Amino acid sequence: MQASKTNQLDDVLSRFGNAQYSESFWKAVNTSIRQEQESFERQEREAAIASQKQLRKQYTL
Amino acid sequence: MQSPYEAFPYSVDALCLHIERVTGTPFNQVRQKRQINYLNNYLQYWEPNQDSTKPSHLRVLVEHGYVDQHYLEDHSQYFIRCFRQYPKECIRFHFFEKETIDSLQLREFLSQGISDEKQKKLNEAYLGFVVIRPIPCTFIARACLRPYERLGNGNRSFLIQRAYEANLYGIKLSIHSVAFQEQDRVLSACATSALWTFFHAHKCISYQQRPSAITITKSAYPEDSGMDAQFPNGGLTAEMMCRTIRMRGLEPRLIATSRKSTGDISDYSDLVEHIYAYCSGDQPVLMGVSVTEKTTPKGEHAVTILGFGLDETVQHNNPNHTFHLKAHRISKLYIHDDRTGPFARLKFKNNQWELGIDNPVAADITFNEESYQPADLVLGLYHKIRIHYTRIRETCSSFVRRIENIIDDQSKDDQSEQSRYTPEEKDLLKKFISDWEWDISIQEVNAVKKRLLGSTILSPSKESCLTRCFPKYIWSSRVSDEKGLLFEFLFDATDIPQGDVFLETILYDTKVRTIFDSFSDYCVKQRAHFRNQNDFEGVARDHLWGMIAYYSHKKTYTETLDGQFGMTKCPPYIKSREREQDTIRDQEAWVLYSTDPDVLLTQGIKYIWAINQDGGLVFGQESLNELDDFGGHPTLTQGAPARIAGELEYKDGKWHINSRSGRYSYSYSDEERQLYLNNVKTKRFDLFFRQYDFVVDEPHPHI
Numbered sequence: 059m060q061a062s063k064t065n066q067l068d069d070v071l072s073r074f075g076n077a078q079y080s081e082s083f084w085k086a087v088n089t090s091i092r093q094e095q096e097s098f099e100r101q102e103r104e105a106a107i108a109s110q111k112q113l114r115k116q117y118t119l
Numbered sequence: 120m121q122s123p124y125e126a127f128p129y130s131v132d133a134l135c136l137h138i139e140r141v142t143g144t145p146f147n148q149v150r151q152k153r154q155i156n157y158l159n160n161y162l163q164y165w166e167p168n169q170d171s172t173k174p175s176h177l178r179v180l181v182e183h184g185y186v187d188q189h190y191l192e193d194h195s196q197y198f199i200r201c202f203r204q205y206p207k208e209c210i211r212f213h214f215f216e217k218e219t220i221d222s223l224q225l226r227e228f229l230s231q232g233i234s235d236e237k238q239k240k241l242n243e244a245y246l247g248f249v250v251i252r253p254i255p256c257t258f259i260a261r262a263c264l265r266p267y268e269r270l271g272n273g274n275r276s277f278l279i280q281r282a283y284e285a286n287l288y289g290i291k292l293s294i295h296s297v298a299f300q301e302q303d304r305v306l307s308a309c310a311t312s313a314l315w316t317f318f319h320a321h322k323c324i325s326y327q328q329r330p331s332a333i334t335i336t337k338s339a340y341p342e343d344s345g346m347d348a349q350f351p352n353g354g355l356t357a358e359m360m361c362r363t364i365r366m367r368g369l370e371p372r373l374i375a376t377s378r379k380s381t382g383d384i385s386d387y388s389d390l391v392e393h394i395y396a397y398c399s400g401d402q403p404v405l406m407g408v409s410v411t412e413k414t415t416p417k418g419e420h421a422v423t424i425l426g427f428g429l430d431e432t433v434q435h436n437n438p439n440h441t442f443h444l445k446a447h448r449i450s451k452l453y454i455h456d457d458r459t460g461p462f463a464r465l466k467f468k469n470n471q472w473e474l475g476i477d478n479p480v481a482a483d484i485t486f487n488e489e490s491y492q493p494a495d496l497v498l499g500l501y502h503k504i505r506i507h508y509t510r511i512r513e514t515c516s517s518f519v520r521r522i523e524n525i526i527d528d529q530s531k532d533d534q535s536e537q538s539r540y541t542p543e544e545k546d547l548l549k550k551f552i553s554d555w556e557w558d559i560s561i562q563e564v565n566a567v568k569k570r571l572l573g574s575t576i577l578s579p580s581k582e583s584c585l586t587r588c589f590p591k592y593i594w595s596s597r598v599s600d601e602k603g604l605l606f607e608f609l610f611d612a613t614d615i616p617q618g619d620v621f622l623e624t625i626l627y628d629t630k631v632r633t634i635f636d637s638f639s640d641y642c643v644k645q646r647a648h649f650r651n652q653n654d655f656e657g658v659a660r661d662h663l664w665g666m667i668a669y670y671s672h673k674k675t676y677t678e679t680l681d682g683q684f685g686m687t688k689c690p691p692y693i694k695s696r697e698r699e700q701d702t703i704r705d706q707e708a709w710v711l712y713s714t715d716p717d718v719l720l721t722q723g724i725k726y727i728w729a730i731n732q733d734g735g736l737v738f739g740q741e742s743l744n745e746l747d748d749f750g751g752h753p754t755l756t757q758g759a760p761a762r763i764a765g766e767l768e769y770k771d772g773k774w775h776i777n778s779r780s781g782r783y784s785y786s787y788s789d790e791e792r793q794l795y796l797n798n799v800k801t802k803r804f805d806l807f808f809r810q811y812d813f814v815v816d817e818p819h820p821h822i
């Protein structure tokens with residue numbers, strides 16, 4: 059069963075060829091990139107604010 | 120008079136008596152001290168005799184009158200001004216396993232010398248040393264103890280270690296460890312001690328540059344500080360720790376890992392990812408933690424992370440990321456915690472980090488049910504490391520998303536002719552990609568090349584990887600599946616955020632080759648389309664564009680010539696007849712870059728030829744004796760670098776070309792020489808001299 063899965067994967071990978079690049083493909087890619095960028099920028103802002111807060115914390119123990 | 124040394128079987132009571140006498144700390148306080156309890160448990164790992172009623176197999180050697188560099192500095196700048204006279208001499212305990220040494224043996228070594236064999240044996244049994252400074256209560260000035268073997272650098276754990284040497288009356292003892300120091304509550308609080316260890320563990324800080332506690336604390340305060348008195352020190356803020364790091368020539372970076380509620384899995388992921396990325400690259404990391412005893416908050420504390428342990432069965436996935444990271448397998452952190460001891464263990468359990476010791480024979484040690492809640496990390500990096508972990512993680516994540524996009528594009532639901540995969544095959548492919556485990560860490564170029572030298576690489580060639588000039592620091596992103604390593608991305612850690620950053624893809628397994636071929640095709644054909652859609656106002660979050668630029672790169676003219684005729688090289692020697700008045704003779708050879716009707720070949724003359732740096736065909740005549748005016752190949756080029764060279768002679772109705780040249784063809788294998796020679800025939804002689812017939816001779820085995 060495992061060997062059969064491996065062979066199937068090898069077969070699928072060997073057919074991994076040039077993409078078709080349809081309009082819908084580019085639309086999906088660019089929507090995805092934009093969302094990822096926005097999410098990342100939000101996280102970076104949060105991290106910067108959190109770091110600023112941490113700067114004044116004193117380690118005393 | 121005090122004996123300069125004493126040696127005895129290890130016992131914690133004997134140790135405490137010595138400490139009491141030197142520091143003035145009452146015996147009961149020493150015996151109950153948390154760090155002494157930890158040390159006692161730590162050493163049990165090497166104690167084969169677990170019956171406490173019998174003498175220990177471990178040996179302790181006490182070295183009296185020891186002068187410790189950093190305590191001397193602290194003493195001369197602070198303790199000497201106290202009304203009470205604190206001595207400047209410390210004592211040093213050395214620990215050995217396997218009953219290696221006693222007082223009589225040491226006396227024998229010191230009176231008669233020590234053989235190499237005995238010194239080697241002593242070194243093998245050496246467990247390290249602890250320096251005790253002569254002040255009450257907070258007396259551990261320096262401890263360098265051998266870490267447990269299983270914490271060494273294998274697949275399941277990683278630990279930063281540096282080489283230390285202890286000189287015992289001329290006997291050299293060496294150990295790999297990282298020095299530990301307890302805060303003295305005068306010149307140092309926990310943050311100073313954590314920084315002290317941090318500088319000991321840092322590769323960029325040499326032995327001479329390692330600062331003492333008083334230097335660290337003083338440098339943390341700004342010149343115009345209106346803050347409280349520096350000493351006795353009540354602790355440093357993260358900002359002050361960053362200032363000290365910058366004063367030592369490193370670039371500090373503060374990463375707040377706790378932004379949400381306690382125990383949030385995103386907090387855990389951010390924490391362990393950063394620790395893995397930097398620590399596995401031999402960079403120590405400072406960590407600020409909130410200490411809780413049961414449910415009662417005790418305060419803020421700073422420790423130094425020196426390593427981690429991985430649990431192969433655990434996978435803590437961050438819901439924000441679509442791919443697996445090896446970092447998420449971290450289940451233990453190894454820290455130097457001045458409240459506890461060296462190489463203390465923080466174990467991630469029930470969404471909390473529990474403090475303990477990673478010693479199976481001392482499993483019952485407890486620390487008042489304390490847990491540490493990490494709040495932030497402080498890095499101190501080599502100043503040229505300008506690209507940070509999150510950008511590399513985002514680039515890898517973007518790459519995975521783009522591959523998934525390509526799979527989607529090739530698997531239309533309507534099963535049209537364009538559809539390459541069935542839904543089942545699409546799921547299989549997506550699972551294969553989502554099961555990849557990404558191992559992202561910063562590494563020095565020498566470490567990367569050493570690893571590549573021992574690896575089997577499919578492409579590019581190992582030689583080109585090893586000889587290529589890379590930046591000093593590289594982000595390595597290695598990807599594996601359950602069967603082994605598949606590929607690796609290398610990124611320039613010293614580039615600027617808007618730079619390409621991407622350096623190279625190294626393939627280890629053939630099964631991912633088609634994926635990269637397809638991705639390359641995507642980059643070449645759709646580059647403009649892709650880039651024009653990304654009109655971000657700021658700097659992009661990742662370096663996928665650098666990757667696209669790499670895959671859509673077209674060969675330059677020089678790279679094409681390198682592939683066709685080999686790389687340029689200087690002649691390895693010049694014959695005496697090829698020199699004239701200390702200059703290389705020039706036979707004014709023909710240099711052809713295209714057909715020239717004026718240049719004709721004459722039968723009966725033996726020609727020599729070379730392909731020069733610019734791809735031109737240079738040819739002239741060969742010297743046959745000492746008296747004629749010609750010379751060998753260097754006289755064609757005046758000694759300049761060339762790619763390949765050989766001879767040309769008319770025989771049996773055809774012009775025969777070979778690659779005989781000890782100056783320009785010597786470094787090629789037979790296959791390479793044949794390939795380049797065929798290219799010389801078809802792309803140069805056949806093209807430039809269409810009126811003649813050329814044939815290639817078999818490669819000559821010895822040139």
